[in-house]
Amino acid sequence: MKYVKLLRNGQPVWGVLQDGMVRTLSKPPFEALCYDGESLPLEKCSLLAPCEASKLVCVGKNYYDHIAEMRSMLDASHNPDRPTLFLKAPNALNGHEGNVHAPDFVGRLDYEGELAVVMKRCAKDVSADDALDYVLGYTCLNDITARDIQKEDGQWARGKNMDGFAPLGPLVTDEVDPDHLSITTRLNGRVVQQSSTELLITNVRKIIAFITASMTLEPGDVIATGTPAGVGAMLPGDTVEVEISGIGVLRSHIV
Structure with a gap:
């Protein structure tokens, strides 16, 4: 569907x-x-964003190439022995063809294309083997980040949670295999990220098991599975597209 x-x-x-x-x-x-x-x-x-999210649970370091680029860009990122989680709030949600506007004090606004999971059932202490039974489907997400704010604050809450910083869509589908999807991000038509969910450090099943060992996921909640290498800055007037095979293209306009 x-x-x-x-x-x-x-x-x-x-x-x-x-x-x-x-x-x-x-x-x-x-x-x-x-x-x-x-x-x-x-x-x-x-x-609109195809979810009913009380929260967006995001994996921050889930591709080795992105960990390496972040180490060179701004922090001492390391290869994690478990998923690194952070939250986005519902105020960050944005839909397909939505406008994204950063406050004037933001100096650098980055795109991060990734696969997102939308839950259909209340999930707590779910095993990896049963995890996909709790999933409504999969969609595209742009984990927009005020990179300079993230660095200045020393944690991720403010830089990740500004209004409209989580474009999601255009649709949710259960007709794809989350372990074998290509992810492409384009900035003004130029490919800037190109990867596959086959390269995820922790796959979708294991992510769901890891999250639900600590917190309950509600129907309509969203899991963002992490971004590959190639993140970069956006400016007003730019158009960003996140395309995932079998799902479609999520388009956002920076204003």
């Missing part, structure tokens, strides 16, 4: 995408699909 979340008559609704048409739902698709009898073409939809 392919799911989208859209704005209809000023209200957010979920829908199922089939052959370019969105069949809308009367409630989120976590327990069952309850169609409301309406549909509309995808091109007529104003897409």
Whole structure:
């Protein structure tokens, strides 16, 4: 299935995408699909971030090449013996084709393209073998970061959590294998990140097991699995695209 979340008559609704048409739902698709009898073409939809996140749990160091580039850029990053987690709050969520604006005091704004996981069931102490049973599907995420603020603060909360700093979408699908997906980030049409989830240090199943050993994931929560090497700066006027095979292209506009 392919799911989208859209704005209809000023209200957010979920829908199922089939052959370019969105069949809308009367409630989120976590327990069952309850169609409301309406549909509309995808091109007529104003897409929202396809989640109901109480939190976004992010993995900070999950590709060896990104760890190496961060060591050279600004910190003493090391190869972790376990996932490095941080949180993004719901205020950071942004949709496909959304605008991203950093406060004037931000000196460097970076893109970070990555695979995101949207949960469909309450998950606590989940085993890696059972982990994918708790997943609604997979989508694209841009973990936008105020890099200079991250460095100045010495921790990640403020630099990662400014309004609109988590574009997500355009859709969520369960029709892909999270272990074998290509990830491409483009800045103004130029490829700046190119990798595969085959290179994740900790794969999706193990990430879910690791997180839920410590905290409960709720239906609609998001896991961001980490970014590969190639992160870099964005400026007002730039367009950033995160494309993941089998999912689609998430596009954001820096203003």
